Amino acid sequence: MQPRVRFAPSPTGYLHIGGARTALFNWLYARRNNGVFVLRIEDTDQERSTPASVQAILEGLKWIGLDWDEGPEVGGNFGPYFQTERLASYKRIGDQLVAEGKAYRCYCTREELDARRKAFGGEGFKYERTCRERKDQPTDKPWVLRFAMPLTEGVVSFTDEVLGKISKTYGDLDDFVLMRGDGIPLYNFGCVIDDHDMAITLVGRGQEHVNSTFPQLMLYAALGWQPPQFAHFPLILGADKEKLSKRKHKEADLMFHAKNGILPEALLNFILRIGWGHGNDEVVPREKMLEWFDFAHVGKTSGVWNPQKLTWLNQQYFKLLPIEVIAERLFPFLDQQGYSISKSDPRLLKLVKALRERAETLVELAQKSATYLRKGVEIDAAARAKVLTDDGKKVLAVADEMLKAVTEWTPPALEGVVKAASEKTGVGMGKVAQPIRVAVTGNTASPGIGDTLELLGKEESLARIAAALK
RNA sequence: GUCCCCAUCGUCUAGUGGCCUAGGACGCUGGCCUUUCAAGCCGGUGACACGGGUUCGAAUCCCGUUGGGGACACCA
Numbered sequence: 001m002q003p004r005v006r007f008a009p010s011p012t013g014y015l016h017i018g019g020a021r022t023a024l025f026n027w028l029y030a031r032r033n034n035g036v037f038v039l040r041i042e043d044t045d046q047e048r049s050t051p052a053s054v055q056a057i058l059e060g061l062k063w064i065g066l067d068w069d070e071g072p073e074v075g076g077n078f079g080p081y082f083q084t085e086r087l088a089s090y091k092r093i094g095d096q097l098v099a100e101g102k103a104y105r106c107y108c109t110r111e112e113l114d115a116r117r118k119a120f121g122g123e124g125f126k127y128e129r130t131c132r133e134r135k136d137q138p139t140d141k142p143w144v145l146r147f148a149m150p151l152t153e154g155v156v157s158f159t160d161e162v163l164g165k166i167s168k169t170y171g172d173l174d175d176f177v178l179m180r181g182d183g184i185p186l187y188n189f190g191c192v193i194d195d196h197d198m199a200i201t202l203v204g205r206g207q208e209h210v211n212s213t214f215p216q217l218m219l220y221a222a223l224g225w226q227p228p229q230f231a232h233f234p235l236i237l238g239a240d241k242e243k244l245s246k247r248k249h250k251e252a253d254l255m256f257h258a259k260n261g262i263l264p265e266a267l268l269n270f271i272l273r274i275g276w277g278h279g280n281d282e283v284v285p286r287e288k289m290l291e292w293f294d295f296a297h298v299g300k301t302s303g304v305w306n307p308q309k310l311t312w313l314n315q316q317y318f319k320l321l322p323i324e325v326i327a328e329r330l331f332p333f334l335d336q337q338g339y340s341i342s343k344s345d346p347r348l349l350k351l352v353k354a355l356r357e358r359a360e361t362l363v364e365l366a367q368k369s370a371t372y373l374r375k376g377v378e379i380d381a382a383a384r385a386k387v388l389t390d391d392g393k394k395v396l397a398v399a400d401e402m403l404k405a406v407t408e409w410t411p412p413a414l415e416g417v418v419k420a421a422s423e424k425t426g427v428g429m430g431k432v433a434q435p436i437r438v439a440v441t442g443n444t445a446s447p448g449i450g451d452t453l454e455l456l457g458k459e460e461s462l463a464r465i466a467a468a469l470k
Numbered sequence: 471g472u473c474c475c476c477a478u479c480g481u482c483u484a485g486u487g488g489c490c491u492a493g494g495a496c497g498c499u500g501g502c503c504u505u506u507c508a509a510g511c512c513g514g515u516g517a518c519a520c521g522g523g524u525u526c527g528a529a530u531c532c533c534g535u536u537g538g539g540g541a542c543a544c545c546a
Contacts, residue, residue, distance in 0.1 A: 008546090009546090010545075010546045012545080012546080042546065044545090044546080045545055045546065047545085048545075048546095106544095109544095110543090110544060113543090113544085114543095117543090121471075122471085122542095123471080123472085123541090123542050123543095124471055124472050124473085124542060125542080126472095126542090142544095144544050163475070163476090166474070166475075167474090168473075168474070169473095172472080172473055172474090172542095174542095176543095177543080177544055179544090180544050181544085182544095184544085186543090186544070186545085186546085187545070187546045188546095190546095191546085206540095207474095207475070207476090207539085207540065207541095208539095208540055208541070208546095209540095209541090209546090210474060210475065210540080210541080211473075211474055211475090211540075211541045211542075212541080212546090214474090232475090234476085235539075235540075237539080239481095241538075241539075242539080243539075243540075270482095273482065273483075273495090274482065274483095275482095276483095277482085277483050277484065278484090279483095279484060279485095279493095279494080280483090280484065280493070280494040280495075281494090281495095282482090282483090282494075282495050282496085283495095296486090299482095299483080300475075300476055300477090301476055301477065301538095301539090302476080302538090302539060302540085303481085303482060303483090304480095304481060304482075305481095305482095306481050306482060306496065306497085308481085308496055308497060309481075309482065309495075309496040309497080310496095311496095312495085312496055312497090313496090315508095315509090319509080355508095357508055357509050357510095358507065358508045358509080359508090387506095415505090418505065419505095422505085428505075429504095429505045430504085430505045430506075431505085432505070433505035433506070434505070434506060436505090437505080437506060437507095438506095443506090443507090444506055444507075445506055445507035445508075446506070446507070447506095447507080447508085448505080448506090449505060449506080
């Protein structure tokens with residue numbers, strides 16, 4: 001049987017980084033096993049679901065390069081893929097369960113329930129099945145549909161693909177709400193029906209869902225359906241070791257990283273490595289993920305978000321990716337800084353080539369690029385004091401004369417000038433290169449002096465040197 | 471509080487009973503290279519939570535303790 005997995009986000013905000021990883025693991029599993037990756041939108045939270053969130057989620061998935069075989073924008077044979085468009089199924093199954101005595105209408109109001117919960121002492125409250133034996137079923141009063149848990153003693157268990165065997169006794173479960181009177185299903189209900197109707201063979205989701213697996217399993221049993229396999233992935237924690245939450249952790253927003261100049265390749269690699277490992281491999285590009293991913297190596301322990309490792313990975317991809325790709329990614333950041341040069345500007349690729357090993361993010365790469373794109377430069381006070389001393393200026397003046405005579409403004413020729421100036425003045429190459437560097441970049445750090453001067457061009461280089469010499 | 475899950479360096483991890491005086495990576499740190507800064511290379515720092523078993527042998531299996539996380543909605 002062809003494996004079918006799904007990613008089922010709730011469109012109540014941007015794509016959560018944990019959701020992105022859940023999507024990645026499911027996607028990888030599907031792609032590895034010749035399966036189908038389904039995207040289903042669980043938009044049954046009337047208050048919080050928005051079309052804008054749906055868009056944000058689709059965009060997020062596209063940004064990290066995860067494509068889906070069925071779902072929004074692409075359709076499929078198991079649609080519709082929005083839960084609010086599948087209400088008829090929920091109603092039909094709900095009616096069936098009531099008819100079979102496996103579910104019942106509960107007329108307790110929210111207020112009553114809240115009061116009872118409060119009297120109980122808050123969380124841990126279990127519905128006392130007040131309406132379970134109720135004989136009348138008025139239709140003019142608001143109600144919700146509740147699942148009738150078997151009153152017998154029993155144990156529900158399943159073998160999780162990553163966690164192993166997990167069990168829970170019936171007594172720990174209560175008559176949970178399946179559907180509201182208005183026909184909107186709750187998570188456990190909609191999820192089970194859709195997974196069944198969409199022929200999902202394996203449900204891969206975050207560990208925060210292991211406890212909801214039990215009521216879902218009860219539902220499968222009541223319906224006489226074969227449940228899918230389950231795989232619960234470890235959570236991603238913040239520096240405070242708590243689950244990454246949108247409220248508390250800014251890094252929980254996938255696109256936050258995009259804005260910070262992280263490459264999607266690096267981010268994907270990073271989230272893969274939280275919770276999954278392959279020997280000593282750290283840099284695992286997409287092709288390798290596709291080749292190596294398996295649930296057997298998904299860990300059980302939650303992982304803490306480590307921003308330093310993320311930036312390190314980003315740098316690895318700066319070195320790995322073709323400069324054309326990086327240039328493409330850099331463009332919006334250059335634009336943002338007000339340096340909108342043409343995409344065909346020959347300086348663009350040279351800039352990336354010279355600076356990519358010296359930057360950790362696209363933001364930093366754009367900032368460093370700015371030095372080479374603007375007219376003139378402001379010299380850092382400390383750099384000036386240290387390097388552009390009287391002696392430094394003397395050497396600079398000598399180099400300046402030689403540079404003016406250069407006809408082939410290429411790195412080898414320019415490096416040659418440094419060497420020649422060094423020989424002529426009798427000082428080391430460093431003593432020649434540094435004054436030039438500070439004069440043209442305003443700072444003590446830059447790519448090789450030949451590349452630096454080439455990037456700037458003859459005219460701009462000489463203008464900056466002249467200004468520094470004044 | 472109740473239930474569920476988890477437990478290797480600060481962090482991400484390798485490890486599926488002998489290959490482990492526990493390997494890699496990030497970070498931190500010493501050095502090399504060098505016209506600067508990076509990058510790169512070489513080295514250092516640093517962990518099997520604790521206590522009992524099982525076994526010829528345990529980071530690996532079992533039990534307990536402790537610790538951590540998650541779930542306890544007419545959210546998903």
